[in-house]
Amino acid sequence: MSVDTVRQPGATTADPDLSMGLELLAAQNRARLIQSAKVGAVWVALVALMAATLLQLRIDLPYIAGHFDYVVQGVLTTLWISLVSISIATVLALFGALGRLSANSVAQGVSGLYVSVIRGTPLLVQIWLIHLGLPQIGIELIGLGFPRLGELFILRAIQSGILALSLNYGAYMTEVFRAGIQSIVHGQWEAARSLGMTYGQMLRRVVLPQALHVIIPDIGNNYIFMLKDSALVSVIGVLEITCRASRLARRDSKPMEMLLVAAAVYWILTIISSWLQSRLENRMARAYRH
Amino acid sequence: MTRADPDLRIGLELLAAQNRERLIQKVKVGAVWMGLLALLAATLLGVHVDPFYAAEHYGFVLQGVLTTLWVSLTSISLATCLGLFGALGRLSRNSIAQGVSGLYISVIRGTPLLIQLLIIFLGLPQIGRQLIALGFRQLGELLTLSATQSGILALGLNYGAYLTEVFRAGMQSVGHGQEEAARALGMTPVQILRRVVLPQAIRVVIPNVGNYFISMQKDSALISIVGIWEITFRATRFARIDSKYIEMLLVGAAYYWTMTLASSWLQSQLERRMAHAYER
Numbered sequence: 001m002s003v004d005t006v007r008q009p010g011a012t013t014a015d016p017d018l019s020m021g022l023e024l025l026a027a028q029n030r031a032r033l034i035q036s037a038k039v040g041a042v043w044v045a046l047v048a049l050m051a052a053t054l055l056q057l058r059i060d061l062p063y064i065a066g067h068f069d070y071v072v073q074g075v076l077t078t079l080w081i082s083l084v085s086i087s088i089a090t091v092l093a094l095f096g097a098l099g100r101l102s103a104n105s106v107a108q109g110v111s112g113l114y115v116s117v118i119r120g121t122p123l124l125v126q127i128w129l130i131h132l133g134l135p136q137i138g139i140e141l142i143g144l145g146f147p148r149l150g151e152l153f154i155l156r157a158i159q160s161g162i163l164a165l166s167l168n169y170g171a172y173m174t175e176v177f178r179a180g181i182q183s184i185v186h187g188q189w190e191a192a193r194s195l196g197m198t199y200g201q202m203l204r205r206v207v208l209p210q211a212l213h214v215i216i217p218d219i220g221n222n223y224i225f226m227l228k229d230s231a232l233v234s235v236i237g238v239l240e241i242t243c244r245a246s247r248l249a250r251r252d253s254k255p256m257e258m259l260l261v262a263a264a265v266y267w268i269l270t271i272i273s274s275w276l277q278s279r280l281e282n283r284m285a286r287a288y289r290h
Numbered sequence: 291m292t293r294a295d296p297d298l299r300i301g302l303e304l305l306a307a308q309n310r311e312r313l314i315q316k317v318k319v320g321a322v323w324m325g326l327l328a329l330l331a332a333t334l335l336g337v338h339v340d341p342f343y344a345a346e347h348y349g350f351v352l353q354g355v356l357t358t359l360w361v362s363l364t365s366i367s368l369a370t371c372l373g374l375f376g377a378l379g380r381l382s383r384n385s386i387a388q389g390v391s392g393l394y395i396s397v398i399r400g401t402p403l404l405i406q407l408l409i410i411f412l413g414l415p416q417i418g419r420q421l422i423a424l425g426f427r428q429l430g431e432l433l434t435l436s437a438t439q440s441g442i443l444a445l446g447l448n449y450g451a452y453l454t455e456v457f458r459a460g461m462q463s464v465g466h467g468q469e470e471a472a473r474a475l476g477m478t479p480v481q482i483l484r485r486v487v488l489p490q491a492i493r494v495v496i497p498n499v500g501n502y503f504i505s506m507q508k509d510s511a512l513i514s515i516v517g518i519w520e521i522t523f524r525a526t527r528f529a530r531i532d533s534k535y536i537e538m539l540l541v542g543a544a545y546y547w548t549m550t551l552a553s554s555w556l557q558s559q560l561e562r563r564m565a566h567a568y569e570r
Contacts (some may be wrong), residue, residue, distance in 0.1 A: 035385060036389075038385035039385050039388050040389075040391075041385075041389075042385055042386050042388070042389025043389050043391075043392070043393050044389065045389075046389065046390065046393055047393075054417075057417050057420040057421065057424075058420050087349075105315060105318035105319050105321075105322055106322050108315075108319050108322070109318070109319045109320075109321075109322025109323050109325075109326065110322065110326065111324050112319060112323070113322075113326055113327075116547070116551075117543075117547060119550070120508075120546060120547035120551060121508065121543045121546045121547055121550075122508040122509065122511035122512075122522065122546060122549035123508075123510055123511075124511040124512055124514070124522055125522055125525075125539060125542055125543050125546065126543075127424075128522075128526060128529075128535070128539050129535070129536070129539045129540070130544065131536035132529065132539070133535045133536040133540075136339075136533070136534075136535050136536050137334075137337045137339075137528075137536065140337040140338050141337060143352060144337070147533055160467075161524040181431070215309055219401075228400075228401065228403075229402065231402035231404040231405060232402075232404060232512070233404075234404070235515065242402065242404055242405060242408075245405075246408060249412065251406075254413075254416075255408065255409075255412035255413045255416055256413035256416045256417060259301045259408050259409045259412065259413050260409070260413070262405055263401040263406075263409065264400045266402060266405065267396070267397060267400035267401055268402060269400075270399070270400035271396070272399060275427050
């Protein structure tokens with residue numbers, strides 16, 4: 001806005017340029033609102049059309065009404081598993097990134113192999129390996145005379161699920177942390193070193209506080225992805241949304257009904273968490289806004 | 291040039307020293323990888339993991355590699371078509387096209403692939419049976435899909451939603467002036483798309499499609515759940531019969547890892563090739 005279009009406090013006459021600009025903006029906003037309303041109407045119509053088609057094909061509505069709460073009880077499990085896993089993954093990712101960025105070849109090798117193997121294999125295979133493979137080792141260890149160590153390898157379903165999700169996301173988030181740490185200009189490290197800080201101090205006081213601005217929104221994004229990927233742990237029998245839905249679907253052979261309920265629950269979860277995510281991103285960007 | 295330039299020589303020497311250092315670091319890291327893998331192997335042998343069993347049956351799992359590749363390739367082709375049309379819908383001014391593609395993306399990206407797969411494999415036949423009972427025989431049979439078909443459909447639909455954003459970004463990366471210039475020449479929208487926008491957008495899109503193809507190779511492990519004989523299914527099947535889980539799953543994991551390493555290498559070549567046009 002140029003200076004002469006700013007309304008002066010004492011001015012009595014309206015500025016024609018300003019009012020024209022305001023009118024244009026209002027017209028634009030109106031057009032955008034109308035478009036959103038139209039698109040929203042199309043969404044509602046599509047969902048209604050699908051619902052009508054499904055009802056026509058004898059989808060059992062009373063069955064859904066009677067059993068959807070069983071599936072909804074899994075929401076807490078899904079949220080809880082994802083939260084625990086993303087926390088462990090964050091810790092793994094921090095150390096992974098430090099390893100990748102260090103000059104030490106052992107640290108580089110360990111984190112590089114970890115990232116490459118985990119990103120190179122499917123999450124499902126990792127879940128199977130942890131849930132079915134580790135107990136095999138545990139039993140051998142007990143047979144060899146290490147009962148304590150062996151029992152450590154025999155995990156319950158929920159433990160193996162959390163371990164698999166954490167290991168998997170830890171590898172992907174290593175790159176997030178690496179990018180975040182590298183986004184801090186090298187001069188900051190040098191300045192901190194010249195002040196006599198140790199490596200831990202530099203990281204804790206100078207680099208990480210700034211890197212977190214970049215990293216936290218990415219952690220949120222990964223959390224949203226994990227909410228959906230956690231459906232995979234249903235294959236080992238963790239009673240979250242998908243497992244509950246498919247269990248009922250199988251028992252009463254109502255697959256369409258229960259799976260649609262599960263899909264709806266996930267969809268709502270994703271929409272809510274995406275909204276929270278956008279608020280988080282706004283909040284994180286505030287420091288750099290002028 | 292007969293006389294050696296001292297500055298040039300110093301520069302070359304510095305470069306050579308740098309390269310040497312980088313090579314040494316690489317060799318060291320490689321040695322650490324080897325050491326770690328050897329340590330892991332030794333530990334596994336120590337707890338009686340049976341290498342002979344794996345050596346005997348690795349061929350059975352290997353046959354699944356072709357299935358995995360084939361399913362992924364078909365699905366990514368389907369997804370590319372869906373992504374193109376989805377992006378056209380999102381970028382159009384028509385509210386119906388926007389609504390359809392918006393809902394498609396939101397629903398698919400908001401639900402897990404596993405749920406989508408199960409709905410297609412278990413839910414659609416239920417609808418199909420009802421349709422047959424209502425007298426629409428052919429339509430009903432169309433909805434009753436085989437395992438491979440539902441796997442491909444689920445992967446295609448899922449990745450289509452993600453590729454929509456890739457195509458949208460690619461098309462938006464072509465400057466708006468190009469479209470206006472094409473319209474000024476009297477081209478129809480289809481001509482503009484085919485002759486002006488897509489050929490430039492494709493340069494951005496192709497490397498991304500490659501990336502998605504690599505992750506699809508891994509996500510296709512999910513379709514083992516509906517019983518397609520790809521790597522994971524074959525590995526777990528043998529593992530279950532003889533309860534040799536570690537052996538067979540490690541064989542499966544090794545195949546996936548090799549496939550990812552190979553396709554990542556191809557991907558980097560592709561990206562380099564795609565960047566040629568903008569090199570100076």
